[in-house]
Amino acid sequence: MDSLVPLFLEITSTDDVGVAQSFLEMAGGDLDTAVTLYFEHGTGVGPSRPGDDAEVAGRLQQEMYAEPESADEGVRRPLEPVHDQLVSDYTAVDPHRGMFGRTQVGIFNQLDDGDDEDGVEVVDLDDEDGDDDEFQMLDDDDDSIRQQNNRRARRRREFRTSTQRRLANIFRPPWDIIQKLDLDGAKVVARQEKKWILVNIQDMTDFRCQCLNRDFWSNTEIKEIVRENFIFLQYHHDSPNGEYYINMYPFSEYPHIAILDPMTGERLKMWSGVPNFHVWVEQVVDFMDRFSLDKNKKNPIVQHSVRPDVSSLSEEQQIKMAMEHSLNPDAARQQDSVDIVDLDNGEGTKERPLELESDEPVIEAVDVPDPEGTDVTRIQIRSGDGRRVVKKFALQDPVLRVFQFVKYYFGIDNKPFHLTMQRENLIDKLDQTVQQCGLRNASLLLEVEE
Numbered sequence: 001m002d003s004l005v006p007l008f009l010e011i012t013s014t015d016d017v018g019v020a021q022s023f024l025e026m027a028g029g030d031l032d033t034a035v036t037l038y039f040e041h042g043t044g045v046g047p048s049r050p051g052d053d054a055e056v057a058g059r060l061q062q063e064m065y066a067e068p069e070s071a072d073e074g075v076r077r078p079l080e081p082v083h084d085q086l087v088s089d090y091t092a093v094d095p096h097r098g099m100f101g102r103t104q105v106g107i108f109n110q111l112d113d114g115d116d117e118d119g120v121e122v123v124d125l126d127d128e129d130g131d132d133d134e135f136q137m138l139d140d141d142d143d144s145i146r147q148q149n150n151r152r153a154r155r156r157r158e159f160r161t162s163t164q165r166r167l168a169n170i171f172r173p174p175w176d177i178i179q180k181l182d183l184d185g186a187k188v189v190a191r192q193e194k195k196w197i198l199v200n201i202q203d204m205t206d207f208r209c210q211c212l213n214r215d216f217w218s219n220t221e222i223k224e225i226v227r228e229n230f231i232f233l234q235y236h237h238d239s240p241n242g243e244y245y246i247n248m249y250p251f252s253e254y255p256h257i258a259i260l261d262p263m264t265g266e267r268l269k270m271w272s273g274v275p276n277f278h279v280w281v282e283q284v285v286d287f288m289d290r291f292s293l294d295k296n297k298k299n300p301i302v303q304h305s306v307r308p309d310v311s312s313l314s315e316e317q318q319i320k321m322a323m324e325h326s327l328n329p330d331a332a333r334q335q336d337s338v339d340i341v342d343l344d345n346g347e348g349t350k351e352r353p354l355e356l357e358s359d360e361p362v363i364e365a366v367d368v369p370d371p372e373g374t375d376v377t378r379i380q381i382r383s384g385d386g387r388r389v390v391k392k393f394a395l396q397d398p399v400l401r402v403f404q405f406v407k408y409y410f411g412i413d414n415k416p417f418h419l420t421m422q423r424e425n426l427i428d429k430l431d432q433t434v435q436q437c438g439l440r441n442a443s444l445l446l447e448v449e450e
Helices: 001-013 019-025 031-045 049-065 131-138 143-158 162-170 183-193 207-216 218-230 242-246 277-290 315-329 399-411
Strands: 197-204 231-238 254-259 267-272 302-306 337-341 374-383 388-394 417-421 444-447
Touching: 001 019, 001 031, 019 031, 031 162, 183 197, 183 231, 183 242, 197 207, 197 242, 207 277, 218 231, 218 242, 231 242, 267 277, 374 399, 388 399, 399 417
Parallel strands: 197 231, 374 444
Antiparallel strands: 197 254, 254 267, 302 337, 374 388, 417 444
């Protein structure tokens, strides 16, 4: 320790050998610690007598671990608990206004008008008066201005040709089944009436959306199904309600039809394009049979897949997708989908895989005797509750014998179970031998499904 004194004096620029020795003694001969103590506390902490080492060390320890005198000094106050919504309700918009977007009003973009005689609000696209009455009707809350706009619209309809009126009636939206509600309001009404939510998002510049109104929603049978079982919403894609829906439930193709759960808000079923009438009815009937709004019943699990938006991908991702589509043309035609996974029918999901299916051989419980000979190995089996056993097996024994012994030893009844080695499930290797599966001196994990 004395050899460190000159170095301590040189670093600290002090001439007091006693101070150097005292700091080195307090630091246990560690030069770095001694120098640090010197610069932090100065010579005032150096003991003037050899018997003061314990006292100084105690004082330094108290200074290091002592609580601050004030609660606000040197200690940050704990964070206050915060309760907030992950997704807050969007700004309230008049439900009637929130349905319509910014596309010019016309035969292919009709607005509902309850005061109209024929129920159709249509504007002649060749009208050059430029007063934009219909947009004023949506944007102005004053009742007198709204009534004035309605009168102007009715006067213009008096000069509409029979062809324009006929086209307006053909492509008329199904106002008799549409509920003028926003998404949150529809959830409340659907819960009260115990109905599902049926949403249709349309791009009025896509003629397929016009065909949907003309050929699909005009069908009497479909209207009856919708009235009895759904709260039906139809939004323009650029309307406030439509934009809110698209942010919450992305999709890639118009027209878009979906069924939502009014309790959880989950999208349970989805269609893209104009669906076939008969197929759609069958799918909706099947949906009603498999799903229930009764909270005491368990509904199937659904898996969602949305076709990626190419414009949002990087150049490298676009090249990779193009290569995949060139190798697999069917992948290029992939549609948005919501697949129903019914666990009662023996199907599994990524979250809950089923390792033992009904078509696999039944594993019997067998007390397997120890084999004789030299081609023998020991296998350790560990269970989730901490039990373990080491058992001898012949290298040529099938893996099935390991499963039979495990079922016997651990007393597994008819519950499905599987053995894994390094996260590899052995249920598909029952016919292979212990040697082929690389189970020599292996350690297996037993998992039993409840």
